[in-house]
Amino acid sequence: MARNLATGQVSIANVAALANVSTATVSRVLSGQRDKDDDISRRVKEAAAKLNYSVNFAASSLRSDVTRxxxxxxxxxxxxxxxxxxxxxxxxxxxxxxxxxxxxxxxxxxxxxxxxxxxxxxxxxxxxxxxxxxxxxxxxxxxxxxxxxxxxxxxxxxxxxxxxxxxDQSEAMRMTVDHLAEQGSHAIAYLSREIESYTAADLFTTFYTQSKALDLTPDPDWVQFGPCTMERGYQAAISLFQDRRVVPDAVVCASDSIAMGVLIACKHLGLDVPEDVKIIGYGDAPACEIAQPALTSIRPMxxxxxxxxxxxxxxxxxxxxxxxxxxxxxxELIYRESTWSPRTGSSDMTLPGTADN
Missing domain, CATH: 3.40.50.2300 (Response regulator)
Incomplete structure (x- = not known):
């Protein structure tokens, strides 16, 4: 058992480690500031007794247990x-x-x-x-x-x-779906993270509800769950667009890494972004700004x-x-070229980055 080299005594950290609590908890229990008689207090007192530790109240009054x-x-x-x-x-x-x-x-x-x-x-x-x-x-x-x-x-x-x-994940998904609808999307795919995640379940529920409200209910095959990796995004995009007659015109991605993979796959398949398919990520990683085209993304605060x-x-x-x-x-919705294209026949020619978010 490690001891204080200056005094040869067991330190408060030793008591905290044996009781499996913080040193602040040990201090409060032994000083009487925490008078609740529960399992925590009993563990602290038993650990102090086992290690023959006693509080030097005179010294304690001269120092703070705040470690910053x-x-x-x-x-x-x-x-x-x-x-x-x-x-x-x-x-x-x-x-x-x-x-x-x-x-x-x-x-x-x-x-x-x-x-x-x-x-x-x-x-x-x-x-x-x-x-x-x-x-x-x-x-x-x-x-x-x-x-x-x-x-x-x-x-x-x-x-x-x-x-x-x-x-606010629900608000993030509402902003995403609303933005794609405003940009003329009619068929949206969603590449979610693993469904075991609480966040994934919450986002999926909001995606489905908002899409349905805007009459954008996706094909069941267009909603997929998996890891947030570029490789996953690439393979998912290949399965969505290759050799299919009916394809989505927008892809919502649970992460920027997934979105980057989708972007690469679209280039491989000869699809124009955003004219053929719009892509939006989540996280606003630095790579979003230098991607070709630059990637629209949801930026947490x-x-x-x-x-x-x-x-x-x-x-x-x-x-x-x-x-x-x-x-x-x-x-925030960081509005870039991957979701913007002039809408033929419309006077609304909103440029990337100038939308009212």
Whole structure:
């Protein structure tokens, strides 16, 4: 067991690690600030007794248990660019708040649980989790939400006790379908992410409802589910357009990576974009601007999401109970050439980038 080299005593971090809680929780339990007699308090007291740890209240009064660090747990970064863009915004917001970032990248649910435990034992002042729908994390988070500000970004809300910040996905899909209808599309295909995702299910429901309302109900074969990769987009487009008499005139993609694959496939098949088929992505990755033609995409409000998440943590006060925050930001439609073409016979010759979004 590691000990404080200066005093030879067990540190508060050792107690936190054994009790599987944060150092802030240990401090509150042993100082009497947290008087609730529950499993958390019992674990802390048992760990302190086992390690012969006692609080030096005189020394504690001279220092703060605030570490000015914020923990961030994110999924493994893959081909999809959205996590990178959001991570950049979070890093900037944390620096602006004069805090430090402790980053943990979990490739799977088990690794994320390990990362969560590791961050909690380092005395972080707050925790941000990006789009993790692992139900096994709920118990761990529910044990900490009263002692530590926790914000989940995106995905399905794991528990009503945890703050949630993200994108209004239903509004994003409504904007997408409405935009394509305004540009003259009549038959829309949808390449969704894996249906197991809560976000995918929510988007699919809105896509179907909005398409039906605008009399754009797609052929069942035109709605497909799969990974958010360029290869998947390419292969899906080949299956949609090659050797078929009836084809869609627009493709909605769950990610920019999928949309890029569709764009490449259309060029391979000799289809003109946007005259023959319009393509719209999601995420507004940097590559969207340099694609040929430039790719229309839905841009989440990354900076606003990051700033709101950090603000919730910095403004949190353990002595002032509050309802968990829920903030869904309306995204932007970034209007580019992949969905624009002059409409013959119409006086509405709206140019890319000049539409009223």
């Amino acid at each position: 660090t914020i923990g961030l747990v994110i999924p493994e970064i893959s081909e999809e660019q959205t996590p990178t863009l959001l991570l950049n915004s979070l890093s900037a917001a944390i620096r602006e708040a004069n805090r430090y970032l402790l980053l943990a990248i979990g490739a799977d649910a088990e690794r994320q649980k390990e990362d969560l435990h590791s961050l909690l034992t380092r005395g972080i002042d707050g925790l941000i989790i990006i789009s993790s729908n692992d139900e096994n994390l709920v118990e761990s988070l529910d044990e900490e939400y009263k002692n530590l500000p926790i914000v989940q970004i995106g995905g399905k809300s794991l528990t009503p006790h945890i703050n949630w910040v993200g994108t 990354y900076e606003e999401i990051a700033e709101e998440s950090v603000s919730i943590i910095c403004d949190w006060d353990t002595n002032k109970p509050r309802m968990a925050a829920y903030q869904a930001f309306k995204p």
